[in-house]
Amino acid sequence: MTAGWGAPIGVVAAGAGLFAWGACHPASQLFGPTTRHVAPGTVALTFDDGPNPAITPGLLDLLDRHGARATFFLIGRFVEAEPGLAAEIAARGHRLGNHTATHPSLIWRTPARIADEIGRCQDAIERATGRRPEWLRPPYGFRGPHLQAVARRMGIRGIAMWSVTGYDWTPQPAGRMARRLSRVGGRDIVLLHDGWHGGLGADRRHTVDALAYWLPRWVDRGLGLAAMPGTSEIEGGRS
Numbered sequence: 012m013t014a015g016w017g018a019p020i021g022v023v024a025a026g027a028g029l030f031a032w033g034a035c036h037p038a039s040q041l042f043g044p045t046t047r048h049v050a051p052g053t054v055a056l057t058f059d060d061g062p063n064p065a066i067t068p069g070l071l072d073l074l075d076r077h078g079a080r081a082t083f084f085l086i087g088r089f090v091e092a093e094p095g096l097a098a099e100i101a102a103r104g105h106r107l108g109n110h111t112a113t114h115p116s117l118i119w120r121t122p123a124r125i126a127d128e129i130g131r132c133q134d135a136i137e138r139a140t141g142r143r144p145e146w147l148r149p150p151y152g153f154r155g156p157h158l159q160a161v162a163r164r165m166g167i168r169g170i171a172m173w174s175v176t177g178y179d180w181t182p183q184p185a186g187r188m189a190r191r192l193s194r195v196g197g198r199d200i201v202l203l204h205d206g207w208h209g210g211l212g213a214d215r216r217h218t219v220d221a222l223a224y225w226l227p228r229w230v231d232r233g234l235g236l237a238a239m240p241g242t243s244e245i246e247g248g249r250s
């Protein structure tokens with residue numbers, strides 16, 4: 012009896028594995044196109060889960076000191092709590108992105124729930140800054156079969172993933188993180204965090220300190236530190 016079950020179970024397991032990879036891996040295009048790279052010679056720093064009053068103001072000062080512009084993927088409920096800080100990020104020349112209203116995994120949500128999460132975040136950011144983001148970063152990077160179509164309907168023009176991650180969502184020595192960022196080079200989209208999806212006030216000093224080390228070095232190497240481009244500027248679709 013068991014022999015007869017072997018093949019179907021194998022097929023199911025392979026299907027589940029492919030689904031998990033398609034939903035979770037930053038390079039997967041299974042559920043629609045995503046963006047993982049920017050122009051040659053450019054690094055796109057991206058900060059998720061803010062705005063965070065404990066970290067974001069100092070981070071903005073650090074970025075200013077080095078002439079760096081970045082992209083902040085904000086959580087809608089934190090924008091509602093800190094609208095002035097969200098406005099400050101935009102006023103200082105950074106791009107704002109949508110990271111949903113409450114940061115659920117979107118893999119198994121209904122289209123209506125996905126639309127609600129994206130729409131409430133768009134509305135919160137527009138109320139605070141007067142702008143509606145065109146980039147979405149799904150929480151945890153997880154995507155499901157409905158995400159692409161729903162996001163587009165809500166005014167999102169691109170799904171921003173990453174090519175390098177700082178693994179910075181737990182407190183850690185800044186030196187360890189700085190070593191991890193040594194692989195950053197031209198074209199990279201770098202996943203970093205200035206906040207925490209569980210609440211305001213998270214400690215992300217390791218991220219700020221690692222950037223204080225690397226920002227002047229990246230500038231010395233001639234790398235451009237820029238916000239994500241407008242989605243219409245992403246040449247030839249996605250990469």
Ligand SMILES: [Zn+2]
Pocket residue numbers: 059060110114150151208
């Ligand atoms: Zn997040």
